[in-house]
Structure formats: C-alpha cells, structure tokens
Amino acid sequence: MKISDFQTKDVINIVDGKKLGQISDLELDLRQGRIDSIVVPAATRFFGMLGGGNEVVIPWRNIVKIGADVVLVRLDDAKPHRAEDNEAANR
Template structure:
C-alpha cells in the first residue's frame, strides 16, 4: 500500500465513533522498516495549513482495522485530550477577561485623574 492511499482514508475512533480526520503523516522506524504511528492534524487546523492545533499521534498498536475507505482506531484517552483542550481554552478566556478588566480600570483611573487636574 502506498502512503498516498493512507492519506485518502478517514480515521474513525471506534470508542466514541468520532471522525478524527485524515492522515497527514506517518512516523517510521527506518531500522525496523515499520510504521510506528499515524499522524492526524488537530481539529483546529484548516486543511492542515492554518491554526495551531496539535497533531494527534496514533500509535500503530491502536489501529484496529484498515478498510478500503476508513481506518478504525481505538483511542480511549481522547476524552482526556479533549478535557485538556477545553481547560486550556477556559484559562485563555479567563486571562483575556482579566486583561480587559485591568485595561478598563486603568482607563477609569486615567479619566478620574484628568478630571482632578
């Protein structure tokens, strides 16, 4: 099978039925002549070009079946990764809001100081 044949197949997680995307790359063990893992771009990327999504690296041992149209994988830890991503996004949101609060306080202080002068 050619690498280009791999890249046209959808990767499906059989644990939750979620479509993970298509393979963008392979990790190879050149000494052993084996595929170590498949790489699927993170969900926040657009066509693998834009965005800073992290790639999902799926070890070869997690591949259950390679069919004519799909590759079935078993990824139990996907729930943990999704939680980590939501947690990171929540922290970024909180940081952004606290920055906005600080800017508003500084602007109010600046306005009040101008009135007193």
C-alpha cells in the same frame, strides 16, 4: 499500500465513533522497517486556519482495521499534541 492511499482515508475512533480526520503523516522506525504511528491533524476552528500545529499521534498498535475508505482506531484519550512539543522531546 502507498502512503497516498492512507491520506485519503478517514480515521474513526471506535471508542466514541468520532471522525478524527485524515492521515497527514507517518512516523517510521527505520531500524525495524515499520510504521510506528500515524499522525492526524487535530480538529480546529475555522477550517484549520487557527490550528497552531496541533496533531493527534496514534500508535500503530491502536489501529484496529484498515478498510477501503476508513481506518478504525481505538483511542481512549484522543488529546492533540503540539508539533513543537514533539520536536523538543526529540532533541
């Protein structure tokens, strides 16, 4: 499967049935050669124009099923994370 294949799938949280969006990025573990998590832009007002860099990071272990059109995930608490917070934590 290609990364571009992931980006066309809708991400659905099976806990509440909400559509989270589409995958915008992947976090990789280069040492282990695997995907650590998927990144979905958080829902914003005005079609993403006022997003401010918010995103939902979903650990790979929370992916329940990857289907032809959707990725089903289990998230009890789907809080958006600011991109700047992630960068600060990695310093």
